[in-house]
Amino acid sequence: MTEEEKIQMVTENEDCIMAFYKPSEKVQLLAIERNPDLIEEIDGPTEKAWLLAISLDGSKVNYHPNPTEEMQLVAISSDPDFLRCIKNPTKNVIFKAISANGSCIRYVENPSYELQK
Numbered sequence: 001m002t003e004e005e006k007i008q009m010v011t012e013n014e015d016c017i018m019a020f021y022k023p024s025e026k027v028q029l030l031a032i033e034r035n036p037d038l039i040e041e042i043d044g045p046t047e048k049a050w051l052l053a054i055s056l057d058g059s060k061v062n063y064h065p066n067p068t069e070e071m072q073l074v075a076i077s078s079d080p081d082f083l084r085c086i087k088n089p090t091k092n093v094i095f096k097a098i099s100a101n102g103s104c105i106r107y108v109e110n111p112s113y114e115l116q117k
Contacts, residue, residue: 003027010034017042025049036060047071058082069093076100083107 006027009016014034017023018041023031028049031038039045039053040063050071053060058075061067062085067075072093075082080101083089089097097104098115105111 014038032056039063059085061085062087080104081107 003024003026006020006023007030010027010031014031015038017027017031017038020027020043022044023042025046025048028042028045029052031042032049032053033056036053036056037060039049039060042049045053047068050060050064050067051074054064054067054071054074055078058078059082061071061075061082064071067086069090069092072086072089073096075086076093076097080097081104083094083097083104084107086093094108094115098108105115108115
């Protein structure tokens with residue numbers, strides 16, 4: 001199947017991406033633009049695909065096995081409460097989430113004195 005055929009299929013029905021083995025980034029982004037939930041179903045999603053899915057729905061960061069700091073920041077930029085979805089957030093991400101919404105401290109295990117100020 002050609003790239004153009006895959007693009008046409010995803011344009012008509014984004015769910016068909018689940019049948020593709022390692023779809024191209026272009027096909028992944030097209031499907032995710034239509035339905036960010038598909039990030040969980042794509043065979044070999046790229047970092048750009050993850051970033052798009054997380055930008056559309058911050059809770060998708062929860063499904064990435066090891067989200068980058070950029071992914072974490074994208075998630076909390078839409079809603080700091082998405083801190084709860086991040087496994088092992090960086091200190092910077094924790095600080096930014098709490099700065100934006102102090103009640104997010106409840107998602108931090110053993111918050112430091114500095115964070116509690």
